[in-house]
Amino acid sequence: MKIALLSYSTKPRGGVVHTLALAEALATAGQDVTVWSLGRGGDGGFFRPVDPAVRVRIVPFPDGPPDETVGARILRSIATLRAAFDPGPYDIVHAQDCISANAVGRCIRTVHHLDHFTTPELAACHERAIVEPYAHVCVSQSVADELARGWGLKTEVIPNGVAYERFATTVPADRARWKDQLGSYVLTVGGIEPRKGSLDLLETYALLRAEHPDVRLVIAGGETLFDYRDYRARWETRARELGVEPVALGPVPDDELPALVAAADAFAFPSLKEGFGLAAMEALAAGVPLVVRDLPVLREVFGPAARFGATPEDLAGELGQALTDHDPARQAAGRALATRHTWDTAAQRHLDFYRSRA
Template identity: 60%
Template sequence: MRIAQITYSTKPRGGVVHTLALSEALARRGHDVTVWTLGRGGDDAFFRRVDPAVEVRVVPFAARDDESVGDRIRRSIETMGAGFATERARAAYDVVHAQDCISANAVGPCLRTIHHLDEFTTPQLVRCHDEAIRHPIARLCVSAAVAADVERGWGVTPTVIPNGVDSARFAAAAASGPASDAGRARWRERLGDYVLALGGIEPRKGSIDLVEAFARLHARRPHVRLVFGGGETLFDYRSYRAAFDERVVALGLDPVILGVVDDDDLPALVAAAGALAFVSTKEGFGLAAMEALAASVPVVARDLPVLREVFGETVAYATDDRSIEEALIAALDGTGPATRPGRDLAATHDWDDVARMHEDFYAAVGKEGDRGQAVDLPRRQRSR
């Protein structure tokens, strides 16, 4: 099949990570895959090297500092749409698969993966979000919980194909050996003992809730640091960041803000952590938490139905700052959930299996779509 995968960014956001890994797995299975993206602010490549078997098309997208979020969304849709339109006719793609609301609005008839549901107030974002669920010819979700939310809100039933994870990469970073030992040691020399949070500082990630909990923990474990990684986003969270900074000062904390972490350094950063704090208020799957489990790092997650579905009893759950604190203390002390079941769970989420399920989905929906109903995909044995 000739497959176009469309994503809105070159940065290491969850949906972009998913797009690249799925595309590479499909290419390994013999498909002709092209990934389309917007090159924001002069970017001309993704955050990591992409398998040469996958063609990459970056549509230039100039930065404008005086632009509102709504105007940026509208211009993103128009720019991607113009860049893709001519090529779509020439390439005769069998499948056009959009991975976010901007892409789905830009490229015309497509399949859409709904990674999670957001609540927006900006009119352009509300419209973008709604139309990117209503208009695609077929829909996927990475968890049953999000699919159920889509069905309740829009009256259509997406097919569920869970995320994959590169579990071997994160397991290797946690294993004993000269290179992996040195990788973890570099982070521990720089940071000491630390709790890690990935995804940046933003409302959906529960960042302020985490610093409230960590202030309590810090009184009991003053040598432990709180470390935030990631943070590239399309949206304007400056007011939330200001509130975050104000609360950090009031609590007397000094968290480490790494920003975007180089992809080659990420597994060691995760593997060297004492725990991963994953206290998002909304998620579609929890890829960062699954990567931590692959590295045998204990995870403390907010008690959400979607995370219960994905992780079962392999992580510790919390609901407020006190329970987050207690769960993190248990993780640091080694009295939380055992790490072996989490490592085993991560190993079952193989990208090649995910690619096979997508093949079945593409074949089932064809050019006519899913007619608003989930596709019954055949069960497959794991490939390894």
């Protein structure tokens, strides 16, 4: 089967991590897989090496004018990918986001999570990418239920896999280097942006430091298509007001990320909107205590393996417990949960779905 998987970016976002891992697992299962993406800012490849069994097609996407709006960038992204992509050679065209779904026409679409946009171009892109694909995959039942309630769509639920061994078997010396650099720390991965609950995490950290003054907050990641400069400015102002100094690492090289995660004393995941929580599942694979926002989707995915909090006060209390109450049973439950989510299983379920829709 000839399969095209399409993504809007080469950067290390959750949907892009999903696309590459799924592509590699499909290729391992004997399929002919090509991954297409826009190469922003001169990128000629993805954030990490891709298995040579997977073909990679990067469509150059040069920077626009300095005053280009997010809406204009979205429209230009769609037009650029549409002009480059020919669906003819493929049995399956599978878009992983609203930009690629708008660009390629008839396709299967994975809806990782649902957003609510106010920018007209983004709102229209989001809506078309839900209603126009002929079949849909969701990474959790909670998102599938949202699609059923909002659009009357029936979707296939196929959870993410996780690279368990990569996060569970990090080199002690690599973990020690992060510890030497950062000391005791709570980690979050995903950058500073509204959907990730970054302002609430600041409030949480200020409360946590009252009981754990030596613990640092470390934030990794942050590559995004959207312009969150105003939100970042508000975040920086609030950090000064609270008297806290989180460590914002920005994007971390892919080969260094597992040790950074494994060396953390706890992992915070206060997102306001998620479809699965791949970064949090990677933390469980590494044996790191996990504290997440109390959302239905995260209850569904993580169950007894995580601690839950609805407010900054709740999250701070749960993080404090995670730092002091080393719970072997919860850690074992987290590792067991992560081992059950394999990319090979996800790939086989995708293949079964593709064949049912061919």
